[in-house]
Amino acid sequence: MNEIIIGCNIESPQDKDSGVKVFILNEPSEKLLYKFIVGMDGSWETLKDFGEEKSIQWKPEKCGNYILMVQAKKEDSTKAFDYVSRKHFSIGELNEKLIKNVYLDKDNIKVGEKITATVANENEGFMYRYFLKEKENWVLAKDYSTSNSFTWTGSTSGKGELLVQCKFLDSDKSFEDAIKVYFNVEEIEKVEIINFKCLTSPIIINEELVFSVEAKCDDSRTTLYKFIRINNDGQTKCLQDYSTKKLLSYNESSSGKYRLLCLAKDMYSDKEYDDRAILHYTVIPYEPIRIESFTSDLASPQVIAQNITLKAIAKGGRDLRYRYIIEGNKNEDSGYIRNSFFQWEAKESGDYKITLWVKDISSKEKYEACKTLDFTIDDILREPIKINEVILNKTEAVLTGEELLIKTIAEGGIKLLYSFIVSKDGEDYCKESYQEKVDFSFTPNEAGRFQIEVRVKDKYSEKNFDAHYIVSINVYDYIPASIDYLLTEPREYYLVGDQMVVDVIMRDTKNTLLKYVLSINGHKVEETEYVGSKRYIVTPKCSGKYSIKVYCKNEKSNKEFDALKEVNLMVKDAPPIMNTLLRCDKVNFYCNEPINVTAQCSGGKDVVYEFYLMEKSEWILVQSYSKKDFYTFIPFIKGKYKILVLAKSGYKKKSYEDYCMIEIKVSDKFLLNKDILLNLNITEEEMKILSF
Structure with missing residues (x-):
């Protein structure tokens, strides 16, 4: 205009x-x-x-x-x-400026924060452009436009300057008025990694490894973490790109030495990273093997032809093998066997040295753990002393301050005496000398792994003991929390809007705390604090794979968690479409008469239908996908027709979810039965006319 x-x-x-x-x-x-x-x-x-x-x-x-x-x-x-x-x-010579003022929504910001400038001007018809000062140079941030506001991000700390220029819409000048405003950009608190550790011990292949990082930073800012794994050959793999997740968990499939590099930075930092830390760790194929006990059911000495059972208790490894080597007047070698016990029949008297080798079946070493004991076989016939059973009132976790009762059942000898030795970390904790009492009690006052050795000897024996038995127990300041089951409804999938309830079944529920982490399609969307509730309820608002991790720990625990279980649930937008049917509005079909077919089905969401018609043995698409659930057509010639309907939910991208097909036979409307016409005394000529 x-x-x-x-x-x-x-x-x-x-x-x-x-x-x-x-x-x-x-x-x-x-x-x-x-x-x-x-x-x-x-x-x-x-x-x-x-x-x-x-x-x-x-x-x-x-x-x-x-x-x-x-x-x-x-x-x-x-x-x-x-x-x-x-x-x-x-x-006139105007003292009045085109720009009344420039207002900043904040004068002081931190690096990465946004600031908005608004030009105060009561009149219209002006254009504005904006410059920012960077290293003593003015850089055009936004060219001329009619917008009187400008928003930018403070990227460099220090005193900043904004220059606003203004001119009339039809002015051919560079600018007619200008104003400069100042703001201050403060340096953010430097992100510093103060703790980086592995929470899993021991570190074993094909088992979840959990790493935790802690950084010192401004609590009001968002800190991002990136984890890169480096193997012994220097090859790198990004396990987690920059994210707010401080916990990293993954499974390592190969043993060896690794390094884990953690990069941390403020979300708005323009650097590649603000701080970094590296953690060296070694992934082993299995837990180191240790022999906790190597004993015999009968104490030395024994007589010839006595069956002696050598017993071993070993921990660690994945699939252990045991080898018993007997050296003396008659040597024996069991070779590596699966059983942790070996039956030895001493056939010659003398002093024997018995060696136990233990290793994992995958190991190429001669052995990974070794222990020996000395044994004497003589010709004197005596009734051997044998410990049949050692009974404890608690066999699982024992708490500090709880009394532990031990009772021994033994046979043989003339008059038996019993001694009890309790040790911790190789040192004696308490001891009871030989006496006729078969039971013993003690109360551990500190946590740790205790070994209880029961010794039995005949009153007239000159040996330290004739038979002994060792049992190990774990003593805790608290009972570590453990999850027995995560209970959910026994259903194949949930629908959007259905309530999902996860009940946690565990023991010692009064002293345990739980944390719930919800992820949808691999993305964490919710994480609770540690709470006492043993039920977690979520109502899904979108479809996908819902993963609920439940961490538990005793309220006295100083660990990140004592145990972890996970449940995966599928959520769909709608139930699948089933039972698709086609219904006709009539039973008999004639040429030149309309036929209406209506589709119906169960399930689905925003269901759409597509119709095909087979005429003269060829399929024709007659109605594309739409919410219209009926189709009307008029057959012009007699014969067989087929109608196919495809159904699917409107949001689905697949071709169809369910279908139904029917066949109809179309006849000439005026085709009369010949027998009926003859009964009506209608002649051949009249019949031809009627048929025509």
């Missing part, structure tokens, strides 16, 4: 009371009526209403920035105007 150019006999600016002639420099070819208007500070005055005159004389009375406007319209036009044009004109 701006096809008219306004001209003035003198240039802007001019002194007050100067006479200014305003006229039309060029105009469209058609005949127009013109209206002259002048405005300042939002107030408008009509200098001359619509008429054929193409110029006026204007004498401004006040100093200021004026807008000269000309509206034009055709003589027979019903519009307010058909053309409009504007021109800026200044009168």
Whole structure:
């Protein structure tokens, strides 16, 4: 609409009371009526209403920035105007600036935070551009536009400057007014990794390894962490890209030495990382093998031909093998066997050295753990002393301060005496000398692994013991929490909006705390604090794979967690479409008569249907997918027709979920039964006419 150019006999600016002639420099070819208007500070005055005159004389009375406007319209036009044009004109030496002020929503920000500047200007018709000062140079941040606000991010700490330039819309000047404002960008607290550790011990292949990182940073900021695993050959693998997750868990499939690099940075930092830490760890194929006990069921000495059972208790490894080597007057070697016990029948008297080797079946070493014992076989016949059973009142976790009762059942000898030795970490904890009491009690006052050795000997024996038995127990300051089961509804999947309830079944529930972590399609969406509730309820709002990890720990535990279990549940937007049916509005079908078929099904969401028609042995798509569940057609020739409907949920991308097909036979409407016509005494000629 701006096809008219306004001209003035003198240039802007001019002194007050100067006479200014305003006229039309060029105009469209058609005949127009013109209206002259002048405005300042939002107030408008009509200098001359619509008429054929193409110029006026204007004498401004006040100093200021004026807008000269000309509206034009055709003589027979019903519009307010058909053309409009504007021109800026200044009168007097103006102290008033085009930019009243520039307001910042904040004067002090930290690196990475946003700040918004708003230019205060009561009038319209201006353009603004914005410069930021970077290293003593002005950089154009936003070119001329009519927007009087600008938002940017503080990327460099220190004192910042923003320059705003302003000019009229039709001005050919670089700018007509400018203002500078200052702001301060503070350096963020440096992110510093203060703790980086592995929570899993021992570190074994194909078992979950959990690493934890802790950083010192501004609590009001978001810190991101990236984990990169480096193997012994220097090959790297990113296990977690930058994320707020401080815990990393993964399974390592190969043993060896590894390094885990953790990079930490503030979310808005422009650096690759703000701090880093590296953790060296070794992944072993299995827990180191240790022999906790190597004993015999009969104490030395024994007589010839006595069956002696050598017993071993070993921990660690994945699949242990045991080898018993007997050296003396008659040597024996069991070779590596699966059993942890070996039956030895001493056939010659003498002093024997018995060696036990233990290793994992996968090991190429001679052995990984070794222990020996000495044994004497003599010709003296005596009734051997044998410990049949050692009974404890608690066999699982024992708490400090709880009394532990031990009872021994033994046979043989003349008069048996019993001694009990309790040791911890290889040192004696308490001891009871030989006496006739078969039971013993003690109360552990500290946590740890205790060994209880029961010794039995005949009253007249000169040996330290004739038979002994060792049992190990774990003593805790608290009972580590463990999860027995995670119970959910026995269903194949849930629907969006269905309530999912997970019940945690565990023992010692009064002293345990639980933390729930919900992930959807591998993305963590919720993590609770440790709470006492043994039930977790979530109502899904979208479809996908929901993974609920449940961490538990005793309220006295200083670990990240004592045990972990996970349950995976599937959530779908709608149940699958089933039982799709096609129904017709009639039973008999004739040419030239419409046939209506209607589809229905169960399940699905926003179900859409697609119809195919088979005519003359060819399928034709007659109605594309839509919510329209019926189809109408008119058969023009007799014969067999098939109608196929495909159904699916509207949001599904697959071709279809279910279908149904029916076959109909179309006949000539006026085809009469020949026998019926004959019974009505209708002649052959009349029958041909009727059939036709």
